[in-house]
């Protein structure tokens with residue numbers, strides 16, 4: 001993957017207001033109790049490292065070299081041992097079947113090329129009793145979804161490939177997961193394409 005240098009350079013500063021008010025507390029609630037061997041897919045600049053406090057081992061993937069360079073600079077501040085940083089894409093994970101207790105996607109399934117394949121890979125590497133954690137901005141409904149479809153071509157160009165109009169909840173369920181906790185919320189004005197959020201915990205369907 002060629003890097004998005006400008007996106008990587010501004011990502012943490014651009015996200016800071018929404019991280020401090022909204023996403024940071026949600027990441028903390030979702031991730032601070034996660035234990036075992038944890039895979040954070042598309043880890044970006046490593047924002048989740050502040051919250052993965054109880055994991056035994058953390059494996060990070062990040063295919064964008066510019067984001068990965070920032071991620072590597074944050075490893076020293078991780079609370080849990082980071083045992084591997086991989087440049088693999090979510091669609092083709094270089095890990096064994098059933099090798100993780102938890103897989104985390106935060107603000108990633110909007111950007112991966114093939115969400116169905118990424119989720120199939122998550123299902124493959126996750127133990128049958130493991131947990132999938134998602135915090136993603138997603139497709140809204142009605143006029144909001146129509147608006148998201150309209151702005152997607154421009155949004156994608158400005159946002160390093162981000163699609164604001166993906167129905168991620170359906171994609172997760174189609175990939176063979178069942179949500180045990182799920183919340184849909186509207187974060188801010190409806191005209192902001194990335195304002196509908198999904199947060200949830202899902203498990204491989206038995």
Ligand SMILES: C[S@@+](CC[C@H](N)C(=O)[O-])C[C@H]1O[C@@H](n2cnc3c(N)ncnc32)[C@H](O)[C@@H]1O
Pocket residue numbers: 041042043044045046047048061062063064067088089090091105106107108111112113114
């Ligand atoms: C908006 S950032 C989110 C980063 C981080 N997960 C967070 O919560 O702040 C999206 C990340 O997904 C990564 N990404 C894009 N395509 C990907 C793919 N096919 N597989 C894995 N990660 C990908 C990007 O490089 C970027 O770092």
